[in-house]
Amino acid sequence: NEYTLQRIKETNSKPVSIDGRIYPSISYASRELGVNTTTVSYRINSGSNRFKDWVYVDKEMPNDYRKRAD
Structure with missing residues (x-):
């Protein structure tokens, strides 16, 4: 059902x-x-300097680096 798919x-x-x-x-x-x-x-996975700011969020990232998308 929809609920299960959303949770997954x-x-x-x-x-x-x-x-x-x-x-x-x-x-x-x-x-x-x-x-x-x-x-x-x-x-995200390229390793290119051009996309160095495209990363998976790590729980250990400094808070000042984190900005929420609205």
Whole structure:
């Protein structure tokens, strides 16, 4: 059912930080930025200096780096 699917999505999603803004998931960031989810994932994992501010959010990230996406 819908409730179960939503819970699974929430459990499996990982927050991402893009240019200092935190999004709850790659899908959410993709929709907000108008970029394909595959592109967001590639940029996060690329290791390129150009996308150094595209990262998965780590619980140990400094708080001053974290800004919530509205």
